Amino acid sequence: MTKKQIVDIQNAILSWYEMYGRHELPWRKTTDIYKIAISEIMLQQTNVPKVIEKFKAFIARFPTVEMLAAAEQKDVIMMWQGLGYNRRAMYVHKMAQNIVDDYKGIFPRDSRALMTLYGIGPYTSRSIxxxxxxxxxxxxxVNIVRIMRRVYGDANISDARVEELCRTFLPKGKSRDWHNALMDFASLICTKRAPQCTACPLKKWCLSYPQPKDVVMVKKKEVGRRENGKHIPRRIYRGRIVEFLRYNAAGTVDEIGRAIKKDYCAKNDGGWCQDVLLKLEKEGILTCKHDKWML
Ligand code: SF4
Structure with a gap:
């Protein structure tokens, strides 16, 4: 693509964003790095509509990094309810303690330093x-990668090439708007399953127009267990365990097993349930005292 085409594409996406972007999202109304970090970790594995109210409630409960650092882990896990992947609640808590203890409460403005904190990998550190x-x-x-591959009409462009393209397309000085625009564009126009090609502001340049031929991804079956004839992923059981312990002070393996699995049988499922609990304990989410499990 020529330099002019790249500038035209940048302008087309930014103009579209100005008119149709989701400017009202609560984390887009702040540049407070603590709040941005919380929103980014929440958005890692949970979709935007679910995160909106949870983010507002979490920030209302823990408005500063100091208040989050001083909280009980159990309270943080309580506030994470509904977001799934509860390990992240523990991560944000430890991240806050790290910031308070090692950085005097001030987030480093450096990607590598951010990556030393709990729950923050390369993508999240750059996004923050x-x-x-x-x-x-x-x-x-994945969404930005999809746009790049479609615009270039090649579903097999290597990851390294996609990264290079992302850097090439970045309009200097407008990184925040640019990335917000790409994310909205991916979820409203160039969607995974039903791209709106005829209404797309990029159709003039997009080599996939009018119909992208994406590689069909075969979804790998998640590790899990049969329940009443259905395969239930282990992450669902992990979520159910934490949910049970949010409202029950503690439980034995069998009490928890019966609460999380409709056809629980101590003989067949007890060992499996214990393994899931031990994994959660190893990750620091649960503790066990006198055969009773608790947050
Ligand atoms: S024309 Fe279609 S495939 Fe190309 S960027 Fe737009 S929505 Fe995506």
Missing amino acids: LIFACNADSATWD
């Missing part, structure tokens, strides 16, 4: 700096 500081760096997730 982009949305909090408008840092001139590019980031990409």
Whole structure:
């Protein structure tokens, strides 16, 4: 693509975002790096509509990194209810303690330093700096990768090439708006299953127009267990355990097993349930005292 085409595409996406973007999302109304970090970790594995109210409630309960650091882990896990992947509740709590203990409560403005914190990998660290500081760096997730591959009409472009393209397309000084725009564009126009090609502001340049031929991804079956004839992923059981312990002070393996699995049988499922509990204990989410499990 020529330099002019790249600039035209940047302008087309930014203009579209100005008109149709989701500017009202609560984490887009702040540049407070603590709040941005919380929103990014929440958004890692939970979709936007679910995160909105949870984010507002979490920030109302823990408005500063100091207040989050001083909270009981159990309270943080309680506030994570409904977001799933409860390990992240523990991560944000430890991240806050890290920031208070090692950085005097001030988040580092450096990607590598951010990555030493709990729950923050390369994508999240770049996103935090982009949305909090408008840092001139590019980031990409599956959605942004999909846009790049479609615009270039090649579903097999290598990851390295996609990264290079993301850097090339970044309009300097507009990183925050650019990435917000790409994310909205991916979820409203260039969607995974039903791209709106005829209404797309990029159709003039997109080599996939009018119909992208994406590689069909075969979804791998998640590790799980049969329940009443159905396969239930282990992550669902993990969520059910934490949910049970949010409202029950403690439980034995069998009490928890009966609460999380409709056809629980101590003889057949007891060992499996114990393994799931031990894994949660190893991750620091649960503790066990006198054969009773608790948050
Ligand atoms: S024309 Fe279709 S495939 Fe190309 S960017 Fe737009 S929505 Fe995506």
